[in-house]
Amino acid sequence: MISLQAVSKRYGTAIALAPTSIACEAGSTTALIGPSGCGKSTLLRIIAGLVVPDSGTVTLAGETLTARNSEKLRRRLGYVIQDGGLFPHLNCRDNVTLLARYLKQAPAAINQRVAELAALVQIPAAALARFPRELSGGQRQRIGLMRALMNDPPIVLLDEPLGALDPITRSELQTQLKTIFAGLGRTVILVTHDMGEAAYLASSIALMRDGRIVQRGSLQTLLEAPAEAYVSEFIRAQRSPLPSL
Numbered sequence: 001m002i003s004l005q006a007v008s009k010r011y012g013t014a015i016a017l018a019p020t021s022i023a024c025e026a027g028s029t030t031a032l033i034g035p036s037g038c039g040k041s042t043l044l045r046i047i048a049g050l051v052v053p054d055s056g057t058v059t060l061a062g063e064t065l066t067a068r069n070s071e072k073l074r075r076r077l078g079y080v081i082q083d084g085g086l087f088p089h090l091n092c093r094d095n096v097t098l099l100a101r102y103l104k105q106a107p108a109a110i111n112q113r114v115a116e117l118a119a120l121v122q123i124p125a126a127a128l129a130r131f132p133r134e135l136s137g138g139q140r141q142r143i144g145l146m147r148a149l150m151n152d153p154p155i156v157l158l159d160e161p162l163g164a165l166d167p168i169t170r171s172e173l174q175t176q177l178k179t180i181f182a183g184l185g186r187t188v189i190l191v192t193h194d195m196g197e198a199a200y201l202a203s204s205i206a207l208m209r210d211g212r213i214v215q216r217g218s219l220q221t222l223l224e225a226p227a228e229a230y231v232s233e234f235i236r237a238q239r240s241p242l243p244s245l
Ligand SMILES: Nc1ncnc2c1ncn2[C@@H]1O[C@H](COP(=O)(O)OP(=O)(O)OP(=O)(O)O)[C@@H](O)[C@H]1O
Pocket: 011, 014, 015, 016, 034, 035, 036, 037, 038, 039, 040, 041, 042, 043
């Protein structure tokens, strides 16, 4: 469903992404994890058609991404960025329904979908009438999620979608997201800094460093057969509060 062949990106002389190949099957959830600046968002933005790679090809559902078809392909994917990426001049409902209205979907169907999604991400109806600046960071992220899921896209890309949430809301939304991801045939790639979240939400984890994927597999594979010492180091560095007791 999503396939990258030797895709790379430099900014000046700095390598944001070394030639990278990765394939994600339809219906799978893959987590990209790694330290700040290792190229996770660059990889996601390339798949979303928002960054043009220097080399390589991106194929989405059998179609190779080009400058010509990127806008059409982008409509088939939901993309959530760290702070929600909402338009500041539109209220939250208008942010969520922008594409649906542009595509002239029936108002009743739009209203029903908004209500379903608001319940799913636990956003009160009153908050939908507010502008993004009038919400907390976590609420903005949830509106961003609603917008990405509004048209039920077959591909969902999430760049740290739960980063600004408190642990209880985060855990509740992780449970909801797992249900959403289990929906038939939806292919998901999410970026996270949290190995627990990656292992809970994704069947496959791609651990990155310095613009390359060091290892891809389940948490168990990463633990039991680390490709490099760095893999074990990265997993060990995820601190659990319990040993402090
Ligand atoms: N538009 C840009 N111009 C110049 N350099 C960039 C640009 N975007 C990203 N980079 C650089 O490319 C590298 C990879 O950045 P990227 O945003 O993909 O990292 P990341 O792994 O998502 O980091 P974080 O976890 O902090 O969000 C970094 O060194 C970053 O500074």
